[in-house]
Amino acid sequence: MSGASRTIDAHVHLWERAVGRYEWIPRGGPLDRDFSAGEARLELDAAGIDAAILVQAEDSLADTWFLLGMAHEHDWVAGVVGWIPLDHPQAARAALDALMGETALRGIRHLVHDDPRDDFLDLPEVRASLREVASRGLAFDVPDAWPRHLGAAAGVARAVPELTVVIDHLAKPPVGRPDFDAWRRALEQAAAVPNTIAKFSGLHLPGAPFGRETVRPLWEIALDVFGPDRLMYGGDWPMSVPDGGYQATWDVMSECISELGELERAAVLGGTAEWVYRSPIVRPLWAQSHESDSIATDYPRNIR
Numbered sequence: 001m002s003g004a005s006r007t008i009d010a011h012v013h014l015w016e017r018a019v020g021r022y023e024w025i026p027r028g029g030p031l032d033r034d035f036s037a038g039e040a041r042l043e044l045d046a047a048g049i050d051a052a053i054l055v056q057a058e059d060s061l062a063d064t065w066f067l068l069g070m071a072h073e074h075d076w077v078a079g080v081v082g083w084i085p086l087d088h089p090q091a092a093r094a095a096l097d098a099l100m101g102e103t104a105l106r107g108i109r110h111l112v113h114d115d116p117r118d119d120f121l122d123l124p125e126v127r128a129s130l131r132e133v134a135s136r137g138l139a140f141d142v143p144d145a146w147p148r149h150l151g152a153a154a155g156v157a158r159a160v161p162e163l164t165v166v167i168d169h170l171a172k173p174p175v176g177r178p179d180f181d182a183w184r185r186a187l188e189q190a191a192a193v194p195n196t197i198a199k200f201s202g203l204h205l206p207g208a209p210f211g212r213e214t215v216r217p218l219w220e221i222a223l224d225v226f227g228p229d230r231l232m233y234g235g236d237w238p239m240s241v242p243d244g245g246y247q248a249t250w251d252v253m254s255e256c257i258s259e260l261g262e263l264e265r266a267a268v269l270g271g272t273a274e275w276v277y278r279s280p281i282v283r284p285l286w287a288q289s290h291e292s293d294s295i296a297t298d299y300p301r302n303i304r
């Protein structure tokens with residue numbers, strides 16, 4: 001895989017309280033306000049980041065259209081990961097039909113950790129919708145997958161091999177908890193499925209101070225099981241605001257990434273994101289390799 005021409009943050013949120021309810025936001029806390037594209041651009045500029053992928057923060061088409069509007073207005077937006085009603089295949093297809101004229105749309109996500117259904121990713125309706133997502137050349141992001149959905153995310157990747165499955169935030173590792181080893185085994189099993197990708201992002205974890213001591217061991221595990229060309233950096237702004245903001249997060253995470261070689265570093269800091277969130281008019285590589293029953297020549301490989 002060649003190095004990226006630009007540095008990309010693969011996981012940034014924007015929201016306006018007039019657009020959606022964002023009911024998961026703690027009322028009265030530091031996240032309980034609007035976070036604009038202008039503010040995000042200042043944070044990215046300060047860290048030397050060229051572009052970003054905007055990721056949905058609410059399971060609504062209103063939030064998705066809002067992010068797509070931001071992509072139209074700001075050339076630093078490299079793509080949008082939006083939402084469709086995956087559990088209703090007919091409605092999902094209709095939503096995709098309406099959205100596919102939006103070339104900024106590069107992926108789909110559902111807030112599985114807020115969904116009460118433990119079997120959401122195993123539902124036949126969801127699997128049918130995800131096959132449709134794959135046929136449109138879009139990736140599928142899975143947030144906060146541990147403990148309920150990491151195994152199911154790997155199951156989706158196996159069942160729909162033409163779909164790129166992105167495990168956000170390393171599935172939210174349970175640092176300092178008894179199930180940490182179980183998380184690591186599940187992450188290894190997910191990484192063994194070749195059409196899975198992971199985001200080195202969102203590691204402000206409950207009960208664990210954010211810093212080198214917490215993040216570096218998680219980075220080493222992720223690098224070991226996925227390799228640099230199946231990892232991408234995400235700042236997860238503004239979720240980082242309660243813990244010091246963008247620059248404090250970037251300082252810790254970039255220190256880990258900086259120890260890689262030039263090509264490996266370029267992959268994590270943009271190459272993987274460019275490859276995963278490609279234009280939806282391009283047939284996904286997973287589909288190409290699956291249809292030809294052979295590995296495509298530019299299939300991601302562990303270049304460590």
